[in-house]
Amino acid sequence: MSLGDGFLHPDRLLPADPGLRRIARDLYDGTRDLPIVSPHGHTxxxxxxxxxxxxxxxxxxxxxxxxxxRMLHSRGVSYDALGVPRLDGAPVASPREAWRCFARHYGLFTGTPSALWLDHAMGAVLGCPERLSETNADALFDHIGGVLAGPGLRPRALMDRFGVDVIATTDGALDSLEHHAALAGQGWGARVRPTYRPDAVTDPEAPGFAAGLDRLGALTGCDTADWAGMIEAHRHRRAAFRALGATATDHGTPSPLTADLPLAECQRLLNGARAGSLTPAEAELFRAQMLTEMAGLSAEDGMVMQLHAGSRRNTDRGMFAVRGANMGADIPHRADWVGGLNALLNRHGHAPGLRLIVFTLDESAYARELAPMAGYWPCLMLGPPWWFHDSAEGIRRYLDQVVETAGFANLAGFNDDTRALLSIPARHDVWRRGVAGFLARLVAEHRLDRTDAAHLAADLSGDAARRAYAL
Amino acid sequence: MSLGDGFLHPDRLLPADPGLRRIARDLYDGTRDLPIVSPHGHTxxxxxxxxxxxxxxxxxxxxxxxxxxRMLHSRGVSYDALGVPRLDGAPVASPREAWRCFARHYGLFTGTPSALWLDHAMGAVLGCPERLSETNADALFDHIGGVLAGPGLRPRALMDRFGVDVIATTDGALDSLEHHAALAGQGWGARVRPTYRPDAVTDPEAPGFAAGLDRLGALTGCDTADWAGMIEAHRHRRAAFRALGATATDHGTPSPLTADLPLAECQRLLNGARAGSLTPAEAELFRAQMLTEMAGLSAEDGMVMQLHAGSRRNTDRGMFAVRGANMGADIPHRADWVGGLNALLNRHGHAPGLRLIVFTLDESAYARELAPMAGYWPCLMLGPPWWFHDSAEGIRRYLDQVVETAGFANLAGFNDDTRALLSIPARHDVWRRGVAGFLARLVAEHRLDRTDAAHLAADLSGDAARRAYAL
Amino acid sequence: MSLGDGFLHPDRLLPADPGLRRIARDLYDGTRDLPIVSPHGHTxxxxxxxxxxxxxxxxxxxxxxxxxxRMLHSRGVSYDALGVPRLDGAPVASPREAWRCFARHYGLFTGTPSALWLDHAMGAVLGCPERLSETNADALFDHIGGVLAGPGLRPRALMDRFGVDVIATTDGALDSLEHHAALAGQGWGARVRPTYRPDAVTDPEAPGFAAGLDRLGALTGCDTADWAGMIEAHRHRRAAFRALGATATDHGTPSPLTADLPLAECQRLLNGARAGSLTPAEAELFRAQMLTEMAGLSAEDGMVMQLHAGSRRNTDRGMFAVRGANMGADIPHRADWVGGLNALLNRHGHAPGLRLIVFTLDESAYARELAPMAGYWPCLMLGPPWWFHDSAEGIRRYLDQVVETAGFANLAGFNDDTRALLSIPARHDVWRRGVAGFLARLVAEHRLDRTDAAHLAADLSGDAARRAYAL
Known part of the structure; x- marks a missing residue:
């Protein structure tokens, strides 16, 4: 990750106070070129x-x-003008037009993490000499186009330039895994690993749920109309993922509710889910039970379980109808972690094989629920700040609110959780700078000695994630 | 707003770190004398x-x-001793007695925004040479009495001294608007504007709701017993407000719940509301539907819609019975913004004419719900920190939690929201200092360049509010 | 409290900025040797x-x-290895083995308040020359054993060394108070005081509730099967506690819900509670009503009422079955303070004799609910940061979020709330340093003058608690 800073200031994001900055810069210097460990993301x-x-x-x-x-949309820029495909296939702006439109509104990102990431990608990775503006939009489009055509910007070359030791993708339970199989065949299997994300067949409200269950049955030779058969089918698919390098699963739910129901009740819910007759509350209970089942399978097969809970997806029904999911209209809401995880933890919380890494969008749960829980349950670790909170201030708030109660040892390090390949080094860099700033304050306030701080800075920059994800 | 600082320190509220303070002072100096834009308040x-x-x-x-x-009350000072009128007309302390009582307890406000505002008003506006104390209470009472008798402290003269370009009042839907009509006749119509606040006829639990609906019908010639007729009546009154300069409406509700019900259900609720037979849940549904209707009217007529949601009013029933509303016993509670605004946004969220500015008392919603929502929906903007949060720390927390996700462009600038006329310059000044301190940190951390910071500081001090409120 | 700093840095926890640190150190120096007032704890x-x-x-x-x-458990250390007794009496590690195990994992506490407290206790109180490590574990175990055998480490000698003026214990309603009676007979009654904590007979879900009520009746000669008789029994027991120096009661509930029910409904709940037939919702209502009754008794007898609400107790059912309560599995959850206290406050909120000190684990309620409520209701004061939040960052967040709205005068100072005797001076010291840092910022930002700051620092270090608890 000796990428350089491009046109960004080398001390960006470090604390303003000169004494703190000196300490923070020392700590950061010890981490900036460490390899990147990227155990969760969407490349x-x-x-x-x-x-x-x-x-x-x-x-x-x-x-x-x-x-x-989303930000462009919030100020009235249409997705057509940004070249975002429509489900109906109607034409949208060309890449160059979209780029010009983006450049014209780039000022909207002032003060946001997106600007930090993009400035870093354009400067340090793509070699742009200055920040994007309306004036240089065309020139930079051409410059980038030229660079992309060369060998240095191919995906695998980027892995080397970025110093990515290992990266995990996120893959559906029904995915053929053909690309991962190809990667394995080419000796890249330990570097690019799949992650088992079965939401489409664990959420009765997911589109095509019943058909998905049927395919799951066909893929595995299990009877997915039967509760135990369905669980067995997951067991098979998880093994297939592990065979291609997966060490983890991932689960995304609107709430962290879990359940521990008798088998007859589970079967009743499965019948209803297949028939499409569940009420919303029953659908939530189905998801809740599936989380506990997945924890049971993790206790059994050792796959690290990730839970990303608390996003209300597709809140703009019109947008969803026109362009589908992941269009910026997913909004966090409150989450009850202590009540939600109760069933799962009382069922599997002491299983030696279980590790559960949780991610929240409700920061009010950091100090109130998640840090106390992670500081008690052997299976539980805290994922880094997620999504909107993966930012300079978000990292500050996270460390401020979790470390005292959860300790450093219950943190799962960092992951970039991104589908924006070029933002990976920037995101890890922001985390490393944030960690350095936080630790520098502890050192300056005589709450931590420098040796421990240097060790923690390095650990949180990579080894913590390696350990947490059994990589 | 070249008011001077009175007996206050010119660097008050700016960051303590010397480097940050230099940057912040520069930024603040560029904004301190800008005109005041006051698009929402209760003068x-x-x-x-x-x-x-x-x-x-x-x-x-x-x-x-x-x-x-409220603060005096919390330490056992009676409202009688403070000269607060009683509904039964029983005698209370004279102004001089009340002032002495206040002076005796002025130490209670140490560290609160009230002290900042009052010290500023007394020093910079009223020319008091020192902070109020028990010793100087009588002398300052006399001094202020003398100053008030002169021409420089008349309301219009204050508008000039404060540099208030434009100020909006808040007026009931049934208000005669006689004062605004008089102001318009005197050429002050563009400077002092009404705001349409129809809570008394949109909340079935408001005292005199049914009679108010009848008067609304009489005022507009519409049949307010009929749902469509009632909406039409609002259309008329809104036009009357606009004719006197209003650009905005305002709505205060205990929660941000909105609804989008079929007409027959609306009519059923209206019938019940007029008969006084709604359950509390139905009354909430009525208010929820009315918010969506008001958004529809705003989409139609272009009036900016403000929503102040989340205060539990009059929590002290005894106090309310003796002295009425606004006695300090309104307490915030949790608010579900993402679930609450769902109906309204899915109905009108893309209407080109709609602008909705939201205010919360639940700071936990800043980063979790409101900033993500404002960073997606074209109609949505975030109002400044409201009420208890309009303070040095409140402003810090607000900017810390919303800017990264909502960006600066989705902020509606500042409004003072006050019925305390003399606190207006102080409140804007605290905001400008808070903004300067926040931006200074971004500059010092190399996340923002100085030119952008200076532009943002000025914009957030006035133009942002002008744009947001179409002034 | 002239304990010295042991092997800790004398400026620990003070702000890093040199200018702030100078001010903070001055303020702290004025408080560090003040006597300790410990009005709530579990010694x-x-x-x-x-x-x-x-x-x-x-x-x-x-x-x-x-x-x-809890923290050791969270990283897989067994309670057996730490010498924690089991309910079945099976053998666990010896003290020396437990100590070695603890030392081996002491690094887990880096950055936590536990390390601050323990380092302080070992250095400044027990005279250990260096921080605990795996290497020096045996030597320090022997050193401490030697020191404990001497006269200087006896409990009463520690009270003198620590400068504890007064300390309150927490005692069940059925407690014989024999130790307090003995202390009173030895002239220690004003220095070590009981606190009335009747949870076991106010919570129908407490183990042995019905038998406890019977014993309460037997102890007091009241008919505790009758609602009024049961209240009368509490009246008796409270008087017995007061006779031995108690000035306060304490109540721990999962939520701050209060109720104000008609007598017939109360009696119906009591009948059900005695029969063990209440639903969970009825049990909560019983507790809610009891809080209001206790406030009524406090209004009558002047005992300061403390409410610790919001902990979900014993969330790990397996651990509870093996080792009982207080094993680290109590986790906070959200609390609705404004809705919860509504009934109590409307019934007794203006009673001149009532003081209610509230403690929350839901920091999101600080600025939203508790500070506004404490800044209005004469009876209400805010307790200091509780449990997980009694830490450097927790104190920072608390002061940041409550002072502007509640003022300093509605804060109840500090209490250590600990069963760890040797951590008492460290806990008060962390608070005093936190207060000094907070006030130093206000001084440096010209929001507070130095004289007021020095007065507040001293007041919050002792006198505020004395006043709040009528000591």
Whole structure:
């Protein structure tokens, strides 16, 4: 990760106080070039398997990034003008037009993490000499296009330039895993790993749920109309993922509710789910039970279980109808972690094989629920600040609120959770700077000695994630 | 707003770190004398229409200010002793007695925004040479009485001294608007504007709701017993407000719940509301539906819609019975913004004419719900920190939690929301200092360049509010 | 409290900025040797009555401290290995083995308040020359054993060394108070006081509730099967506590819900509670009503009422079955303070004799609910940061969020709330440093003058608690 800073200031994000900054810079210098461990994210395994070049600046940096799209949308920029595909296939702006539109509104991102990430990608990775503006939009589009055509920006070359030791993708339970199989065949299997994310067949409200269950049955030879058969089918698929390098599963639910129901009740819910006759409360109970089942399987097979709970998805029904999911209209809501995880923890919380890493969008739960829980349950670790909170202030608030109660040892390090490939080094860099700033304050306030601080800074920059994800 | 600092330190509220303070002071210096834009507040239009002098220090500064009253009450000072009128007309302390009582307990406000505002008003506006104390209470009472009798402290003169370009009052839907009409006739119509606040006829639990609906019908010639007729009546009254300069409406509800019900259900609720037979849940549904209707009217007529949600009003029933509303016993509670606004946003969230500015008392919603929502929905903007949070720390927490996700462009600038006329410059000044301190940190951490910071500081001090409120 | 700093840095926890630190150190220096007022905690009155020496480091410092146990448990250390007794009496590790195990994992506490407290106790109180580590574990165990055998570490000698003017224990309603009676007979009654904590007979879900009510009746000669008789029994017991120096009661409930029910409904609940037939909702209503009754008794007899609400107790059912309560599995959850206290406050909120001090584990309620409520209701004061929040960052967040709205005068100072005797001076010291840091910022930002700051620092270090608890 000796990427350099591009046109960014080398001391960005470090504390303003000169004494603190000196300490923080020392700590950061010890971590900036450490390899990147990326145990959770949404990059496309096809990129790495095919190693094909990216085509242009807009398709690479703008169109797929819902962090950018949402903000532009909030100020009245249409998704058509940004080149975002429509489900009806109607034409949208070309990449160059989309890029110009983006450049015209780039000022909207002042003060946001998106600007930090993009400035870093454009400067340090793509070699742009200055920040994007309306004036230089065309020139930078051409510059980036040129760079992308060269060998240094191919996906695998980027893994090397970024110093990514290992990266995990996120893959559906029904995924063929063909790209991961190809990667394994090419010796890249330990570096690019799949993650088992079965939401489509664990959430009765997911589109095509019943058909998905049928396919799950066909894929595994299990009877997915039977509760035990369905669990057995997951057992098979998890093994298939592990065979291609997976060490973890991931689960996304609107709430962290878990349940521990008798088998007859489970079967009744499954019948209703297949028939499409569950009420919303029953559908939530189904998801809740499935989380506990997944914890049971993790206790059995050792796959690290991740839970991303608390996002209300697709809150703009009109947008969803026109363009589908991941368009920026997913909004966090309150989460009850202590009540929610009660059933799962009382069932599997002491199982030696279980590790559960939780991610919240409700920061009010950090100090109130999650840090106390992680500081008690052997299986529980805290994931890093997620999504909107993966930012300079979000990292500050997270460390401020969890460390005293959970300790450092119950933190799962960092993960970038991104589908924006070029933002990976920037995101890890922001975390490392945030950690350095936080630790520097503890050192300056004589709450931590420098040796421990240096050790913790390095650990939180990579080894903590390696340990947490059994990599 | 070249008011000077009175007996206050010119660097008050700026960051302590010397480097940060230099940057912050520069930024602040560029904004301190900018005109004041006050698009939401509770000043009395009669003040400006009659331009009569205020009478005395207590009636001006203490008796009407529920921020002060509540704190005194919390330490056992009786409202009688503070000269607060009773509904039964029983005698209370004279202004001089009330002032002495206030002075005796002024130490209670140490460290609170009230002290900042009052010290500023007394020093910079009223020319008091020192902070109020028990010793100087009588002398300052006399001094202020003398100043108030002169021409420089008349309401209109204050508008000039404060540099208030435009101020909006808050007026009931049934208000005669006579003072605003008088102001318009005197050429002050663009400077002092009404705001349409129809709570008394949109909340079935408001006292005199049914009679109010009848008067609304009489005023507009509409049949307010009919749902469509009632909406039409609002359409008329909104037009009347606009004719006198209103650009905005305002709505205060215990929760941000909205609804989108079929007409027959609306009519059923209206019938029940008029008959006084709604359950509390139905009354909430009525208010929820009315918010969506008001958004529809805003989409149609372009009036900016403000929503102040989350205060539990009059929690002290005994106090309410003796002295009525606004006595300090309104307490915030949790608010579900993402679930609450769902119906309204899915119905009108993309209407080009709609702008909705939201205010919360539940700071836990800033980063979790409101910033993500404002960073997606084109119609949505975030109002500044409200009420208890309009303070040095409140402003810090607000900017810390909303900017990264909502961006600066989705903020509606500042409004003072006050009925305490003399606190207006102080409140804007605290905001400007808070903004300067926040931006200074971003500059010092190399997350923002100085030119952008200076532009943002100025914008957030006035133009942002002008744009947001279409002034 | 001239204990010295042991091996800790004398400026620990003070702000890093040099200018702030100078001010903070001055403020702190004015408070560090003030006597300790400890109006709420969980020390054992038998310690002071018998004044017997403690036996060894592990039994004194590790085994009874659930802050330490939980964190070790969270990383897989078994309670057996830490010498924690089992309900079945099966053997567990010896004190020396437990101490070695603890030392081996002491790094887990880096950055936590537990490390601050323990380092302080070991250095400044027990004279250990360096921080605990795996290497020096045996030597320090022996050193501490030697020190404990001497006269300087007896409980009463510690009260003198620590400068504890007064300390309150927490005692069940059915407690014989024999140790407090003994203390009173030895002239220690004003220094070690009981506190009336009747949870076991106010919570129908407490183990042995019905038998407890019977014993309450037998102790007082009241008919506790009758609602009024049961209240009368509490009246008797409260008087007995007051006779031995109690000035306060304490109540721990999962939520702050209160109720104000008609007598017939109360009696119906009592009948059900005695029969063990209440639903969970009815049990909550019973507790809710009892809180209001206790407030009524406090209004009558002047005992200060404390409410610790919001902990979900014993969330790990397996642990509870094996080792009982207070094993680290009590986790906070959300609390609705404004809705919860509504009934109590509307019934007794203006009673001149009532003082209610509230403690929350839901920090989101600080600025939203508790500070506004304390800044209005004459009876209400805010207790200091509780449990997980009694830490450097927790104190920072507390002061940041409550002072502006509640003022300093509605704060009840500090209490250590501990069963870890040797941590008492460290806990008060962390608070005093936190207060000094907070006030220093206000001074540096010209929001507070130095004289007021010095007065507030001293007041919050002792006198505020004395006043709040009528000591």
């Amino acid at each position: 496309d395994p096809a990129w790495f398997a095919s190693d094909a070049p990216f085509t242009d600046a807009a398709s690479l940096l703008v169109t797929p990034d819902h962090y950018l799209l | 009395d239009p009669a003040w400006f229409a009659s331009d009569a002098p205020f009478t005395d220090a207590a009636s001006l500064l203490v008796t009407p200010d529920h921020y002060l009253l | 054992d009155p038998a310690w002071f009555a018998s004044d017997a020496p403690f036996t060894d480091a592990a039994s004194l410092l590790v085994t009874p401290d659930h802050y330490l146990l």
